[in-house]
Amino acid sequence: MAKSAAPRKNTTILDVASAAGVSKSTVSLVLKGSPLIKEETAAKVREVAAHIGYVYNRRAAEMRNQSSNVIGVVINDLMNPFFAEVLVGIERKLVEAGFITLMAHTNESVELQTKLMHSMREHSAAGIILCPALGTPATLVKEVQAWGLPLVVMVRSLGKGSYDYAGSDNALGTFMATNHLLEKGHRCIGFLGGQSGAVFNDRLEGYRAAMKKHRLKANPDLLCNALPTRQGGYDALQRLLDVEPRATAAVCYNDITAFGALAALGERGIAVGRDFAIMGFDGLLDTAHSNPPLSTVDIRPGALGEAAASLMLERLSRPDTARLRYLATPKLLLRASA
Amino acid sequence: MAKSAAPRKNTTILDVASAAGVSKSTVSLVLKGSPLIKEETAAKVREVAAHIGYVYNRRAAEMRNQSSNVIGVVINDLMNPFFAEVLVGIERKLVEAGFITLMAHTNESVELQTKLMHSMREHSAAGIILCPALGTPATLVKEVQAWGLPLVVMVRSLGKGSYDYAGSDNALGTFMATNHLLEKGHRCIGFLGGQSGAVFNDRLEGYRAAMKKHRLKANPDLLCNALPTRQGGYDALQRLLDVEPRATAAVCYNDITAFGALAALGERGIAVGRDFAIMGFDGLLDTAHSNPPLSTVDIRPGALGEAAASLMLERLSRPDTARLRYLATPKLLLRASA
DNA sequence: CTGAAAGCGCTTACAG
């Protein structure tokens, strides 16, 4: 806890009042633009306030009002550009609406996540937008709801309960990606990266559905689990190439996994796009300039973040309406890699 | 401004007091672990507090104390993984120290930056860690200092004034990168990406110094300015290849610029590492798995963020000591690209 | 350990 080193007392509404020769109540009314005060007086007050360096103490006001315009945002993995893009979308939308972001990073630690959410609660966050760490128990939803705090869950769903949610249609996305490869004639298609969890299951499901639609059975050896990171994609691709008959293409769990796969293929001298096809998932801005540019399933991460923020804003203004749900519709973005 | 939809009154220290059969003062003392209260009573109070769902109201406490444990962090470009890594470093360090992060993204808009910093001030941030948007006037330093708010400037310096600063030795970094290429026999070396600004000038300076040390004059045509983005690196590399005599290597303004250059080279079928050498700058985690893996100047972005946070913590605990300065020492990280 | 009191900086009626 740091004490501010303020040598002088803070200037308050009272200082403004005496400097402007009006009452404290008048100043307060001016600050919130009340029509009760005539413009002439208001202008004077504002001028004096600026002149003596008055700073509105939002905390004091919010404490009195029992209100808050800070929103907690809890992110599991900011090293993945996907979440960076999502966060930027959230923050932009919140600022536009006059809110400010209390941000915390869990790095996939459920324990840290618990601590951070409690901290946000103590800091009077008006609501929490959460992308849960891997392994988060579904009971967290009810717990936070019991706090009386609006909660928006993002990207990873959290059980069957009822809550506001912003995510993407994962099964449809990988279905489209896999289908694209199948239509280009690939038959032996790997699935790279990712590990158990709702998102993984849905994406794998879409891959399987596409194979099935083409009356192909998916060889389980072609399923190469790995961390959803560049390193994971790199490793998984190596394993995939050891499988016989050899795959000619792969659908990746996400874009960074795909980037890792591109690195592995490059290292082996395999020409991506010609000798091997790679599909990513997410639609990172970076995919336009990877080597080669990555074909991917675009779920517009920035828009997803904005949607999550919008759900929160909506919930704050209408606490008791039905739960909201945003599901990004995937779009194929075709580049050189497939 | 959102009103919390709290149907019931908040439970306060007073509720805990009456439920535990002690006084309000006692509860307050227990909550801050005062030794004045005997352990038996303290345990009882804590138990009762948990049982009735009491939540410490940190705002009220901080208002009374004239203190704050929230730190504002203002980032210019979160789409660049460099800043994402820096932010993660900052946040981790702050949380460790019991602080929480008020985060805002300027997207290089000076105007938005001004608005956001004022907002943080109104929210009683205890200090601000700022990576200034391009074009930020150096006068901002004095302005914030006049607010009485500790300020740590990051990555981009802000004039000759006196302020706490965390950055890297940019001239040394590009000197090392260029020197490495020269020692491998390259003579015609481009400098890709970046635009005027303190960081750019220093990095260019290091490149020139290395050329000079080898008694080479830098052909101005080899200097290809561009946005410090993947797209910028992609574009700059194209321009570089039009210059005669043709360059055989390039030092890039930063890693993402280098990634763009890799994409452009890949598209042209030029084998990076064999036919053309690329050096990046930053040391992003991603460089280990680009295609090909990128040789770069590592300034350890995460550690830089932690350092910035440490400077802030130090400043908060000792407001009047001499200004602090952290300058990351660059280290060459050699991979396949050069 | 208790209990009454003052104060952090604001907002909100309310009587004038």
Place this chain on the structure above:
DNA sequence: CTGAAAGCGCTTACAG
């Protein structure tokens, strides 16, 4: 428009 008052939830002496 004013002025006195109460209250948001805490902390900090202080007398007992």
